[in-house]
Amino acid sequence: METGKQLSGTLAVAVFTAALGSLQYGYSLGVINAPQKVIEKHYAMSLGVWTERSELLDNSTEEEGSFEEKKHPSVVMYWSLSVAIFSIGGMVSSFLVGFIGDFKGRVKGMLMVNVLAIAAGLLMGLSRMWKPHIMVITGRAVMGFYCGLTSGLVPMYIGEIAPKAYRGALGTLHQLAIVIGILLSQVIGLDFVLGNDEMWHVLLGLSGAPAILQSLMLPLCPESPRYLYILLGKEQEARRSLHRLKGAYDPAADLEEMRREKEEADKEPRVSIRLLIFSSVYRQQLFVALMMHLSQQLSGINAIFYYSTAIFTKAGVGQPVYATIGVGVINTAFTLVSVALVDRAGRRTLTLVGLGGMCCCAVAMTVGLKFQNDYSWMSYVSMAAIFMFVSFFEIGPGPIPWFIVAEIFSQGPRPAAIALAGCCNWTSNFIIGMTFPYIQTWMDCYVFILFAVLLLGFTIYIYFRVPETKGKTFEEIAAVFQKKKIPKFSTELEQLKTSTDA
Numbered sequence: 001m002e003t004g005k006q007l008s009g010t011l012a013v014a015v016f017t018a019a020l021g022s023l024q025y026g027y028s029l030g031v032i033n034a035p036q037k038v039i040e041k042h043y044a045m046s047l048g049v050w051t052e053r054s055e056l057l058d059n060s061t062e063e064e065g066s067f068e069e070k071k072h073p074s075v076v077m078y079w080s081l082s083v084a085i086f087s088i089g090g091m092v093s094s095f096l097v098g099f100i101g102d103f104k105g106r107v108k109g110m111l112m113v114n115v116l117a118i119a120a121g122l123l124m125g126l127s128r129m130w131k132p133h134i135m136v137i138t139g140r141a142v143m144g145f146y147c148g149l150t151s152g153l154v155p156m157y158i159g160e161i162a163p164k165a166y167r168g169a170l171g172t173l174h175q176l177a178i179v180i181g182i183l184l185s186q187v188i189g190l191d192f193v194l195g196n197d198e199m200w201h202v203l204l205g206l207s208g209a210p211a212i213l214q215s216l217m218l219p220l221c222p223e224s225p226r227y228l229y230i231l232l233g234k235e236q237e238a239r240r241s242l243h244r245l246k247g248a249y250d251p252a253a254d255l256e257e258m259r260r261e262k263e264e265a266d267k268e269p270r271v272s273i274r275l276l277i278f279s280s281v282y283r284q285q286l287f288v289a290l291m292m293h294l295s296q297q298l299s300g301i302n303a304i305f306y307y308s309t310a311i312f313t314k315a316g317v318g319q320p321v322y323a324t325i326g327v328g329v330i331n332t333a334f335t336l337v338s339v340a341l342v343d344r345a346g347r348r349t350l351t352l353v354g355l356g357g358m359c360c361c362a363v364a365m366t367v368g369l370k371f372q373n374d375y376s377w378m379s380y381v382s383m384a385a386i387f388m389f390v391s392f393f394e395i396g397p398g399p400i401p402w403f404i405v406a407e408i409f410s411q412g413p414r415p416a417a418i419a420l421a422g423c424c425n426w427t428s429n430f431i432i433g434m435t436f437p438y439i440q441t442w443m444d445c446y447v448f449i450l451f452a453v454l455l456l457g458f459t460i461y462i463y464f465r466v467p468e469t470k471g472k473t474f475e476e477i478a479a480v481f482q483k484k485k486i487p488k489f490s491t492e493l494e495q496l497k498t499s500t501d502a
Contacts, residue, residue, distance in 0.1 A: 026181025034189025089144025121208015171403025
């Protein structure tokens with residue numbers, strides 16, 4: 001069968017190589033949490049505010065949080081900046097995804113930005129040689145800048161090289177690599193591995209390791225045929241790339257689809273970020289893309305991870321850090337479920353099931369937190385709600401927003417759309433990270449009711465506004481939005497002309 005031949009060894013190598021960037025992104029997200037106290041100690045020593053009293057507090061058996069209140073303000077400030085600067089770097093660089101992707105191509109673009117990851121890894125890995133707070137913060141900023149780029153380039157490349165029948169499953173591998181990276185950082189961040197006083201800098205420095213392996217493998221990967229044909233007009237090179245990616249098959253159908261898209265791309269003006277924002281042509285697709293990414297970050301998933309250790313402690317778990325790692329294992333396992341189901345059940349269905357399930361789990365979490373002091377078994381309700389919440393997240397809302405943006409936009413506006421969606425994701429992530437402690441203080445255990453309301457709103461929006469993209473070509477997906485928006489026009493080009501003339 002032709003479909004079977006489309007899954008070639010070269011395609012597997014190309015997807016694996018690209019996903020190494022996602023693995024690095026996930027590792028960088030999770031690595032800063034495990035050695036927090038160790039890193040704060042070295043910050044305090046570097047700043048000259050570490051005292052015997054600090055050490056006594058750090059090693060005491062006082063209630064968790066007592067040391068937090070007595071840390072030196074400068075240590076708290078530098079630690080907060082170490083965490084937040086990562087998201088700020090991603091917010092800034094996400095706007096450059098389209099430029100980097102089109103400048104030298106998807107493959108060379110990923111290769112170029114690896115310089116940032118390696119530099120960031122060196123800065124953090126060598127942080128004990130100078131002032132650790134400056135070295136780590138600088139390294140985290142550079143790594144965040146890199147991750148903002150790779151979180152757009154990887155889904156763009158995989159979405160363009162994947163066969164239509166497997167585009168969802170291969171696109172989901174971006175999220176799978178992220179959660180594996182997070183889990184990896186949790187495991188090797190344990191105190192008896194690398195998350196200790198002697199090896200914490202090595203733990204942070206390993207953030208740049210996947211970039212070295214990816215740099216060695218990227219020259220073996222074919223460039224995106226869609227980039228070669230539609231943007232550069234190199235039909236023969238696109239044909240050779242298709243043969244390498246999909247094996248011995250007739251590429252005529254793929255080339256014909258690209259030819260039609262190229263004809264429109266040649267006639268329409270370049271779709272910049274500004275044009276994409278203000279043009280009514282792509283407004284519906286843009287709203288869908290942004291809402292999908294907002295539903296991912298405003299779902300409360302980060303709040304769940306924030307609360308998990310405290311809940312496991314109250315439930316009587318002796319080593320809550322291992323229970324948190326268990327959440328990471330569930331995270332990974334259900335992302336694999338999404339990989340298996342996304343091209344069968346569909347993107348829209350899995351997203352609706354995931355968001356609806358998370359909404360119910362958020363309500364259950366609220367009930368568990370409210371009554372766990374009155375009824376000891378309520379702690380186990382909270383624990384079960386955590387595991388189920390994470391499971392539903394990874395079934396749909398976690399992986400699908402990353403690649404559906406590449407599906408609902410044609411070649412012209414795709415880089416700008418991915419850049420905007422990525423910036424939305426990073427910005428909302430940053431806002432949640434900065435505001436959640438205050439919201440938690442204000443609402444206490446009822447904080448998850450807020451997330452339940454948001455999840456219900458996202459579920460309703462996606463039910464009415466997001467079409468199914470499973471098994472459709474890029475042209476067919478674009479036609480779905482065009483038909484809903486302006487029936488009298490049949491092509492994206494005619495709509496864009498009308499918009500720009502107006």
